[in-house]
Amino acid sequence: MGTTPLKYFCGISVFLSLCLISFTPPCDGGNILVYPVDGSHWINMKVLIEGLHTRGHNITVIRASTTLYIKEKSPHYKSITIKLDKDKENFFDAYLQEHIKAQTKGASAFTSFKITMGFLSVMSQAHSLMCDYLLEILDDPTMVTSLRDSHFDLVLTDPAIATGVVLAKYLELPLVFNVRWITSGDGQFAIAPSPLSYIPVPGSGFTDKMNFMQRVKNLFFYSITLLQQRFMTGPHYTAVCEKYIKGGCDIISLLQEADIWLFRSDFVFDFPRPTMPNVVYIGGFQCKPAQPLPAELEDFVQGAGEHGVIVMTLGTLVNALPKEVTDAIASVFAKIPQKVIWRYKGKRPSTLGNNTLLVDWMPQKDLLGHPLTKVFVAHGGTNGVQEAIYYGVPVLGIPLFFDQYDNLLRLQERGAGKILQLNEISQSFEQSLMEVLHQDSYRQNMQRLSDLHRDQPVAPMDQAVFWVEYVMRHRGAAHLRTEAYKMPWYSYYCLDVVLLLLAAVTLLLLSTVAMFRFLCYRCFRKSKAKQH
Structure with a gap:
């Protein structure tokens, strides 16, 4: 009986706290x-x-x-x-x-x-x-x-x-x-x-x-x-x-x-x-809980079974890469048991496998939030990187320009992604993909980032x-x-203050030296006068 009032009080406190947290000052339509x-x-x-x-x-x-x-x-x-x-x-x-x-x-x-x-x-x-x-x-x-x-x-x-x-x-x-x-x-x-x-x-x-x-x-x-x-x-x-x-x-x-x-x-x-x-x-x-995929896309994803799905896109500015690069990527995808959804608008790669679906557009956030998505192969744009963090999907990054390398570097530094340069794809794409796909540390580190990102009061x-x-x-x-x-740059860095202090210290030192020399000179003259 003694704990009932306490529980009631705690319940009321939690309710009031939630009300305060969710309260936003009114603002007429601006x-x-x-x-x-x-x-x-x-x-x-x-x-x-x-x-x-x-x-x-x-x-x-x-x-x-x-x-x-x-x-x-x-x-x-x-x-x-x-x-x-x-x-x-x-x-x-x-x-x-x-x-x-x-x-x-x-x-x-x-x-x-x-x-x-x-x-x-x-x-x-x-x-x-x-x-x-x-x-x-x-x-x-x-x-x-x-x-x-x-x-x-x-x-x-x-x-x-x-x-x-x-x-x-x-x-x-x-x-x-x-x-x-x-x-x-x-x-x-x-x-x-x-x-x-x-x-x-x-x-x-x-x-x-x-x-x-x-x-x-x-x-x-x-x-x-x-x-x-x-x-x-x-x-x-x-x-x-x-x-x-x-x-x-x-x-x-x-x-x-x-x-x-x-x-x-x-x-x-x-x-x-x-x-x-x-x-x-x-x-x-811009991130929010994933929505259900369109029926045809969901059927394709479910067809992957326990192997899961790989999602690939290189952003809005790049529709296709040089033929030798896309053929190398497609040939690697064709070997693996996973299904692949690839946003791609160029000429169909000659090495494309039956497990790879080429699309002009994809619901990227909903795919990244799907439980069967295993790896995100991406160019490293800010939106894609932040969405990968939100949904906890490790990234194999192929940076092309702008800030993309720096974005991917932040993931690689935290063990949540790996960077592959464009000229390395022919030799290293398969090895890098297998590393991100099968080493648990990548997904664990990315999931940790996701947990940190979501743990916010607002x-x-x-x-x-x-x-x-x-x-x-x-x-x-x-x-x-x-x-x-x-402020002028010299004031911002206090260079004028430093110069003033240096001048003051210099003047003090010079004055001290001058006084010391003067006293020494007086003493020397008195001593000389006594000798005579």
């Missing part, structure tokens, strides 16, 4: 302007838009007429379409094919340098093109008037292309980022202290444990990002700012003025590092929606931004 980036970046933005729409917010999306993925009509948002010339966007495809061809053969130092310069040039063209898109908006008085009259509460944008940042400044609206990358690389380098001694620069291929030579190289890679921003990327935005922003602007300064950074990463995936109060980590926010998606609404409720979040960005 009016949000979204300036997205196309491709896989849109996949993330679309998920966030849908989450905000379910909360009753009105969403308006600015899209180009040449967009690949952003539909003009949607139940979740209204759209503003900017008519553009599609021929201007074909430059990236040529670079992509050249890059994959070079990787297949194995790149020399000269070829690697050429590829890097080609990549920087392509990115510069991309930013230039997006700035032209922005000018289409700002040069149209009717469009500008319409945007102002819509009375938006904030701008939500992906700053990998920073035109949305400039537009928010022009409209004088609060700014929220759905971000991992900015114009000069990893966004955390612009927002938080980033010691190069243990924070690897994207593209370096290093972990947070660097020896002396790796730290030297890390500094070199960081210098390249600064030069890229200063001479290849920044000038495009500076030209727009000088025309439309009073007093001009520096794009990095505009990025640092953002109210909230919804950062698509977390420290289960990323290496620990300093951060800031207005950075909210929402890695894996789901990443709920955090993202909360902070967007927070900015609307308070008309910004300036109190979370540091003023350090407005």
